[in-house]
Amino acid sequence: MKKLLAGVIALCSITFVSKAQDSGYKPGAEVADFKLKNVDGKMVSLSSVSDAKGYIVIFTCNHCPYAKAYEDRIIALHNKYASQGYPVIAINSNDPKVAPDDSYNKMKERAKEKQFPFVYLYDEKQDIAKRFGAVRTPHVYLVQNTGGQKVVRYVGAIDNNWEDAAAADQPYVALAIDELNAGKPVATQETKAIGCTIKWKK
Amino acid sequence: MIKAILISLFALLTALRSEAQAPQQVDLYSLEQFQQRVLQENDTLYVVNFWATWCMPCVKELPHFKELSKNYANRPVKFILMSLDAKDKLAQTNAFVQNKKIGIETHLFSAGDPNVWINALEPSWEGSIPATFLYQHGTKLAFKESYFATKKELESFINNHR
Numbered sequence: 001m002k003k004l005l006a007g008v009i010a011l012c013s014i015t016f017v018s019k020a021q022d023s024g025y026k027p028g029a030e031v032a033d034f035k036l037k038n039v040d041g042k043m044v045s046l047s048s049v050s051d052a053k054g055y056i057v058i059f060t061c062n063h064c065p066y067a068k069a070y071e072d073r074i075i076a077l078h079n080k081y082a083s084q085g086y087p088v089i090a091i092n093s094n095d096p097k098v099a100p101d102d103s104y105n106k107m108k109e110r111a112k113e114k115q116f117p118f119v120y121l122y123d124e125k126q127d128i129a130k131r132f133g134a135v136r137t138p139h140v141y142l143v144q145n146t147g148g149q150k151v152v153r154y155v156g157a158i159d160n161n162w163e164d165a166a167a168a169d170q171p172y173v174a175l176a177i178d179e180l181n182a183g184k185p186v187a188t189q190e191t192k193a194i195g196c197t198i199k200w201k202k
Numbered sequence: 203m204i205k206a207i208l209i210s211l212f213a214l215l216t217a218l219r220s221e222a223q224a225p226q227q228v229d230l231y232s233l234e235q236f237q238q239r240v241l242q243e244n245d246t247l248y249v250v251n252f253w254a255t256w257c258m259p260c261v262k263e264l265p266h267f268k269e270l271s272k273n274y275a276n277r278p279v280k281f282i283l284m285s286l287d288a289k290d291k292l293a294q295t296n297a298f299v300q301n302k303k304i305g306i307e308t309h310l311f312s313a314g315d316p317n318v319w320i321n322a323l324e325p326s327w328e329g330s331i332p333a334t335f336l337y338q339h340g341t342k343l344a345f346k347e348s349y350f351a352t353k354k355e356l357e358s359f360i361n362n363h364r
Contacts (some may be wrong), residue, residue, distance in 0.1 A: 065256045065288075099258070136330040157329075160315045163288045170315070192320040194286050196257060197330040 004058040011191035024133010027189035031143050031150040034128050036091065036121035037104075039111040044119050046089070046143070046150060053085030054153070054180065056173060059134040061092045062110045063101035064196035067137045069162050071114060074138070077158070077173060078118040086142075086177050088118035094137070098199035129198055136195030142176050142186075153180060156191030228285065228296040230307035233319045236284065240337040246278045247364055248337040252311070254286045255298045259349040260332040264304060266353040271306050271362070281358070283308040286331060336363050 025031060035045040046055055056077060060067045078088035095102035104122045105142055111120045132141055142154035154176040159168035176186045231239075240248040252268055253260035262285075271281040283306050287295045292310050299308050313319040320327050324345045327333060334350070336343040336359075346364040350356040 058217055065254075067233065135328045157317065162316075163290075169318075183292065191317045192329045193316050194320070194329050194331060199258075 007049055024131070025141060025152045025155065026133075027152050027155060027186070029152045031141075032131070032154060033150065034131070036123055036128060038119045038121055039104075039108045039116070044089075044121055046126065049089070050146060051085065052087060054142065054148075054177075056081065056086050056088045056177075057132070057141040057143055058088060058090050058138050058158075059093055059129055059132070059136075059140075059198065060090050060138040061094045061099065061102045061196070062106050062135045062142060063094075063099050066162050066193075066195045070138050070158055073158055073165055075114065075117060080174070081177050082118070082179060090118055091123050091128060092119045092120065093123035093134065094199040095126070095127050095201045097201070102199070120194070126198075133196060136193075136197055138195060139198075140173055142173055142180075144180055153186045157193030160191070160193075162193065180196060228292060228299055228308045228310055230289065230292065230312045231284070233313040233322060236309070236311065236313070240282065240308060240335075241340045243340050244278075245359070246280050246336075246338070248280050249341075249360060250282045250284060250335040250337065252284045252286055252331050252333045252335075254331060255295055256287070256293070257331050263332060263350045263356070264302065266350050266356045267306060268302075270355055270356060278307055281306045285310045333357070336360065338364075 031046070033046045035043050038044045046052070049055065049171075056120060060070070061075065062068075074088055074090065082088070092102055092107055094102035100106075100139070104124070107120055107122060110116075112195060140154070140156060140158055141152055143150050144153045154170060154173065158171070158173050159165070159166035160170040160172070170188075172188055172191050175188065179186050204341050219357055240250055242248075244293070249270075251260075251263075251266075253264065255261065261262075267281055267283070274281070283299070283304065285295050285308060287310055289310065289312050295308070295310055316329065324335070325347065327347055330347060333345070333347045334356075335345050344359070346359060350359065
């Protein structure tokens with residue numbers, strides 16, 4: 001009877017469809033450069049950022065409570081790490097038809113209000129989010145420039161407590177950059193976090 | 203004597219009535235509490251939806267859960283809503299559930315580090331919501347990390363795994 005039950009459970013788990021992300025960048029993947037429009041109207045590519053040892057690419061947006069909760073932490077990351085060679089590249093990929101607060105004009109407004117020290121790019125066609133495999137906001141891809149290649153070193157959350165920055169005891173992105181700058185491999189290369197879904201075009 | 207019985211019967215009925223009408227209360231739930239609730243050795247199928255009041259697609263699909271929970275009221279199927287709203291939004295979440303007359307058991311999931319509990323519940327979960335789980339006989343039967351556009355979609359998801 002127990003065996004039968006185990007069999008049934010095994011059968012059930014076969015029907016369990018895993019939705020692991022097959023496409024998109026994983027740690028170790030090489031990133032193809034892209035060019036997107038910044039809130040100042042200029043086109044920005046990764047290569048156009050001079051003296052970068054790498055980039056903190058963050059898929060984020062205006063409207064999502066998680067993105068809002070992390071806004072000041074994203075600014076702090078840039079202020080600390082841009083001078084160490086890792087500027088923030090913020091990208092909004094949401095369809096403004098689904099999320100009206102995430103239109104290009106609203107992006108410009110928000111960037112001005114908060115005086116974003118980093119670029120805030122508009123992924124109007126959503127193909128950059130798709131290429132990266134980003135699914136939520138905020139969703140971080142830490143990229144390192146290494147021997148002419150741009151390589152993903154970390155994918156996931158900014159830290160481990162979205163509600164309370166002071167209570168976050170694992171600042172994943174900061175730890176990863178510190179490790180890279182010390183010439184060490186990144187210990188935690190992937191993390192999970194709850195976030196808003198990227199609002200895809202219908 | 204008859205009068206006494208009638209009075210106590212009346213009191214009992216009133217108590218039952220007020221029980222049924224008592225406003226639904228959303229409480230904080232830990233990972234352990236959640237696992238104890240859904241991993242049970244009985245025949246009940248637990249349909250668990252992770253959502254949040256701020257999540258647009260989640261709120262959009264809530265009516266499907268609400269309607270189906272009524273359709274399945276007499277069957278061993280239990281719907282549970284796990285809110286991922288912030289802890290300090292407990293009162294707002296409670297008000298939301300009551301105003302919308304959701305009528306489904308709802309908890310606010312307060313399980314600490316998401317990197318720990320997401321992997322504990324489902325390693326393939328990318329972290330977006332809505333996400334829906336089916337549990338039965340102490341086992342996870344299914345997981346879906348997307349939203350149900352129609353009641354029918356949700357119904358076939360449940361029936362395909364039952």
